[in-house]
Each structure stands twice: as structure tokens, then as C-alpha cells.
Amino acid sequence: MPGDNLTRVEAQERRALVSVDSYDVTLDLTTGAEVFRSTTTVRFSATAGASTFIDAFTRTVHSIELNGAAVDTSAADGVRIRLDDLAEDNVLTVVADAEYTNSGEGLHRFVDPVDNEVYLYSQFEVPDSRRVFAVFEQPDLKATFRFTVTAPAAWEVVSNQPVESRTAGEGNSSTWVFKTTPRISSYITAIVAGPYAKVESELASRDGRTIPLGIYSRKSLSQHLDADYIFDITRKGFAYYEEKFDYAYPFEKYDQLFVPEFNAGAMENAGAITFTETYVFRSKVTDAIKERRVVTILHELAHMWFGDLVTMKWWNDLWLNESFAEWASTISTANATEWTEAWTTFQAMEKSWAYRQDQLPSTHPVVATINDLEDVQVNFDGITYAKGGSVLKQLVAWVGEDAFFAGVAAYFKKHAWGNTELKDLLAELEITSGRTLTEWSKLWLETAGVNTLRPSFETDDSGNFTSFAVLQSAAPDYPTIRPHRLAIGLYDLRGGKLVRSHRVELDVDGERTEVPELVGMARPDLVLINDDDLAYAKIRLDDDSLSVAIEHLKEIESPLARALVWGSVWDSTRDAETAASDYVKLVLGNIATETESTTIRTTLSQLLLVARQYVAPADRAKTIEKVGSDLWSLAQLAKPGSDAQFQFVKFFAQIASIGDHVSALRGLLDGTVVLKGLTIDTDLGWELLEGLVLNGAATSVDIDAALEKDNTANGAQAAARARATFATSEAKVAAFNSLVDSDELPNAIVRNTALGYQHVNDPSSLEAVVDKYFAALNDLWKSRSYHIAETLIVGLYPAPLASQSLVDATKAWLAANPDVPALRRLVTENLAGVERALAAQAADVR
Known part of the structure; x- marks a missing residue:
């Protein structure tokens, strides 16, 4: 990596010397395709006589002026600018050329192949506002920001605040001046510019204000934008959060911008959220993707309070920022939208990610040690998001949902526009709940690794339990044994259904926890530890329950219980406790009637990995062939037009391997094979073509022809993947x-x-x-x-x-x-x- 790292020690030393008042940033976006002119005036106080630095990624520094005196430009090395002999009150102005990027960092520049229009957007988290203006790049040096932007007059220009004025400039340019922001961190400032298509609306905040709403997308995608639905979800999120947080939306407007070539799902820029434009659906997508978009919209909205209004002091509390938004977006999705099975989705997707990340050699405590910016970058992981969200879910259960929301509301009021640490939130939760959280924090946040829970029992000749216990183990390198609140479900086959006949909820602690409530009860067909998914732990099925699951998982009525069984067998397969071939049998025998789209998507992704990498190498080819053939059969038998049918075709295209598979793909693509209810639209066509390429049944000429028909950014990306x-x-x-x-x-x-x-x-x-x-x-x-x-x-x-x-x-x-x-x-x-x-x-x- 370039010499652009910032250590926590450097940040702490700079914070001890400097307090920032304001930034006045002027950008000229009319200077060509490679660089833009950036002029920054920073007002800050400092320890008199001290020396420090300001961050500035630049191609050329034209001038530096500190307190009215010119500073030699040799003080700038392209990454930092050295500042010496500071006064108590300082004014610094830096004029420089900064570079556009094509990496999704800083100010990203994209040219739409459809119409050759230029689109720009900023992405600053973690350390990339310094790619656009001179800045003290750390979250605890908050300031106000005032942006002035010159750009082509035909463009839309968006920042964190509403436009204060717009004036015509030379040629075909205009200059936008934006209102000054509240005190925020630099990483959530934003500039988005280009000929974006805009849809406007508004909503009423709880404090009586009218909040303008905007949704933006590229012109060539705008006909696919379902703005009314996005506005509807946004309004539901506002109402839910303003009530639960007991704090009105803290900013003046709320724009949501779908931008090209985005690296992540979205970014919580204050009042100007950027999203990947894959959430603008030009072709059919799975229900899993539709639901994920809703969760993402509500995730970023939660950040307006938790992260933007109140911000972490340093990146070691990044987990809390992201985990809170994960938890908040899931509970709001479940309670305020039509996606009522959001916690099932959370189990199937987020928890599986967390368990996988928590078993890597690089696992770390939720509260990670963050020594520098490189540490931050690699810690955008399943611990930070998914395990943290899971642990917060447990914390909510521990203190009570009402007490949790009351503590969060008090936290926002007490620390508005400031910076905090984990202890500040826990202090408020201790007050509202009456619980001491020190030990909870130590066990769950300061240690790494995931525990495994499994049933241990004996039965008499009548099949009744004579003993029942939950055994808990930990990885040797991370030996912490933790307390868990969980439920045990007993499931029996009745009338063609696998139904829960009994449930017991208890606290599990230590390596062995007896469950006397189950002694004397009849052993069921399936025992499910962690029923209802209350705990963060891997779970195991006993051998007989696994055999029942392989044959009858599809007959469990509860989507969440099914997701727990899917996840349990997946975990034991990854841990080499269950044979990979048994996992293949489980999936192919039970996936046909699964109702939850994310469960289907996650499970089929895991199935393909198992077939290609986990089965015995001697059986790989025949397993891949069977998976492909069975997926094609499932697609043909599925309900016409259903999400399941669509997913079976998509995954079939990914793993097609023999001549019959190729014939099916080619027939779907050229229209000689028809599945009722299935439309071969542009994006699905690319997936079918890729399946043909995989099998040597299509050429570069075929890819070129498809790209000529779909000369778009999406088409170029699909063509690159196919080649x-x-x-x-x-x-x-x-x-x-x-x-x-x-x-x-x-x-x-x-x-x-x-x-x-x-x-x-x-x-x-x-x-x-x-x-x-x-x-x-x-x-x-x-x-x-x-x-x-x-x-x-x-x-x-x-x-x-x-x-x-x-x-x-x-x-x-x-x-x-x-x-x-x-x-x-x-x-x-x-x-x-x-x-x-x-x-x-x-x-x-x-």
C-alpha cells in the first residue's frame, strides 16, 4: 500500500493538539477527465507553537497559506502537508489538483457507455475524504462543512445539505453553494454530481419539519427505478426510528443516490446516502435481493442517528456503528415492512457469515484492536457486522427491548453531535435496565471465537429421556465458555409435518448444563438446540435428528426453524463432522419447497461450494453433474413464475457441466426451451451465456454479440465475467x-x-x-x-x-x-x- 497509513497514536497526538471549527471546500469539476481543482480553507485551534499535519492526497499542490503567510509547497508530499509553528487560532488554505479515481474511493468518475455521460460520486469511509480536500482525517475531529461546487450546468450536484444558491458561470457551467452542515466527521461528507435523473417527495418529521426526499439514478437506468416503493420504505423507517429513538431526524433533507461501480451496498453519508445501482432492478431479481435492498435502506437510515449524529471516537468502535445498524435495520424490517421474516433472513445470511468469519485464523474480538487505517480496512468483516449484530440482539434480550430503546434514546440526547466510546452506550443501558453490563461486555465483546452447543441425552426402553444436557465447547485457540439464553425445541412427525411438540427456554452456562425439564419426556424425532435463534452459537444435531432432517427438513413449518437446521448441517459439513455428500443429499431432497428466498439463495450457494470443493475429489465430477441435473429438474417442476423457479435456473446455469445441461441452457437462451412463467431477460441471458462459456459451448464472438445488444455498464461487467x-x-x-x-x-x-x-x-x-x-x-x-x-x-x-x-x-x-x-x-x-x-x-x- 502507498505511504498513506494513519496510526491511532498519530490520531491521538493530533487530537491533543488540534480542534477543528470549520471547512470551506470549493471544487471545480470542469477541469478535465483526470483532475479537479480543490480549494480548502480550514479554521482550527491548536496548541500555540505546535507542529502537526493535515491529510491531502494530491497530484499537484499550487499554494498553501497558513495564517496569511505562504508556506512552501515542499511541505506537501502528496499524502500529507506539514504544518509548523501553529497559533492558537489558525486559518489554512490549500489549493491543489486532486485526482478522480476508478476504484470506488475518493471521487469516483464513471462514463456511461450508453450515452457517454459522466457521473461522479464520493466514497470517503474510511480515510478517503483526503482524496478530495485537505482534511484532518479522523472521526473525532468533527467540524462544520460548507461545499461550493462548479460543474456543468446540465448536471445535478448533491451534497449533505440543501442548496443555498446556484449561479450561472462561464460557458455551460454553474456553481452550487450548499448550506453549512452541523458538526460531523469528514468520512460522512459527500459530493455526487452528474446528469442524474431525480425524483422528489417529502415527509413530515415528528418535530413538525417537512423533510425533502430525493432519489437519484443515472438517466439510462431511470426507467427502471421504482421510486414510489423506495419512498414508502423510507417513510416507514423514519416513523419507526423517530418513535423508537425518541429523537427527530437530525438533518435537513434525505437524498438516496444509486451510483455506478460502487464497492459496497451503501454508505451513510449524512443526508446523502449512496447505494450500489444494482438496487435499481433492470431485470428480474430474487426476492432475497428485494428484501436485502429494504434492509440496506433501513440500515443506512439508522446510521443517521447512530454513526452520523453520534460518532465513534476511533475505529475500534466501528463494530458498534455497523452492528447497531444491522440490528436496527433487521428489527425495523420485521416490524415496519411487509418483510416480516427478516430475522429468518438474518439467521440464514448474517449469522452464517458471522460463524464463518469467527472461525478463521484472523478472527478477533468484536471490540477489535485497531492500530491504524489498514486495521480498519480489513475489519469491515463478518465480526464487525454480523457477529456484532447477533451479539446486540442478545444484549436486547438481556436488558429488555424497551429498556434498550430507552437507553439508546438517552444516548442520542446526551451525546448529540459528539464522539463516544462503547462505555458511553453501556452506561445509558445500565441506567435504563438496572443491569450491570461489565461481565457481559467482557465475555461477548472482548473475546473471540464461537461456541458449539450440542445435545447429550439418554433414554429408557420406552424412549423417554432419562437425562438431557446441553454440552458447550470452544475452539482450543479461543477457549472462552459463555452464558447463553436459548430454547430447545422437540419436533415430531405428525400428519406429514415435522411440528414442534414442546419447547423449553433456559440459561446455558459452562461446559455442561443439565435440562431436568426434559427428563421423562418422550424422545422426539428431532431435537433442535437454539430453537427460535436466541443465542449466538453453532449448533449440532444428534445423529438420529440429522437423519430425520435429511429426509424431512422440508416438512418443518417454521421458516426460522428450517433455517436453523439448514445452518446446523452446513456448519457441521464445514467442520468435517458431516459428510459433504450428506449435505448434497439434504439440499437436493428438501430445497424444492423452501419458501424463504434468502434461505434458498444461501443454501444453493453453499451447495455449489460443497459440490466443487468439499466432496471427495474422486466424486467431484459426478456430484457436479447430479447437482446440475437435479437443479434443472427442480426448475422444471417449480411453480411457474416463482422465486424458487428463478433461483433454480440461475444456479443451474452456474454449475451446468454435461451435454444435456448445455442443450437446456442453449434452448432457454434461443427460445426453443420454454419454462412457463420464466422470462429470459437481459441479466438472466448473460447468466445462461456464462454457463455455455463454462462448458466451451460459446465463444468470444457470442460474448461480443451479447455486449453489442447490451452496450451498458451492466453488459460490460457481465462480458468481463464471461470472458x-x-x-x-x-x-x-x-x-x-x-x-x-x-x-x-x-x-x-x-x-x-x-x-x-x-x-x-x-x-x-x-x-x-x-x-x-x-x-x-x-x-x-x-x-x-x-x-x-x-x-x-x-x-x-x-x-x-x-x-x-x-x-x-x-x-x-x-x-x-x-x-x-x-x-x-x-x-x-x-x-x-x-x-x-x-x-x-x-x-x-x-
């Missing part, structure tokens, strides 16, 4: 070289090329890139921005090989490169996935 999917060593090397030899490709093309590169049924084509991969790692880390480097280091790792030789090569690189912690973490996580696959393969042979 990287060709199943030859030459194609994989070409895809690898296209990403490594040049840094000119934008982030979305990089990401999709990496997806196609890893799309294989026979992984042997990736053997040619193993040595090239390890040879390139250090240069990639040093020369690319963080998000691009991470995409390449994870996306180009030839994980599908899942071989001992890949393990050996990875360990050799790690042994030879001990000094780059963040890079080593990514490589170590790659290695852990392969080692887990090898253990699963060995278990499947037995």
Missing part, C-alpha cells in the same frame, strides 16, 4: 494478466473478471496461475488502492484447486513474508478456506 470464465489455462492466465499488468480497469470490471476467473467446474485450469499469484502479491499490495488490492488478493487466489500443493505454496509465501500484517491476514484467510475444504474432502471419503 474470464473460459475453462482453459490460457484464458485464466489472460484474465489474471489483465488485472495484474495494468491498473486502468475500473473496480466493477476488476471484480467481475475475478468472479469469472474463479468460475470453474474442473479447477485444473487454475494450476497455471499459482506461481504467478504469489509472485505478484507484494507489488499488488504496494501499488493498488486498498479496495482494488483486496479484490485482487482474494479474487485471484486459485481457491477452487483446494489441493495440498496450494496449501504448501501459500504457507511458503507466508513464511517468506512476515512483515505485512493486513496483507498476511487476507492470504491467511484464503489458506484457511482451502484447509477446510481438504478436511471436508477427507471426511467425505470415510
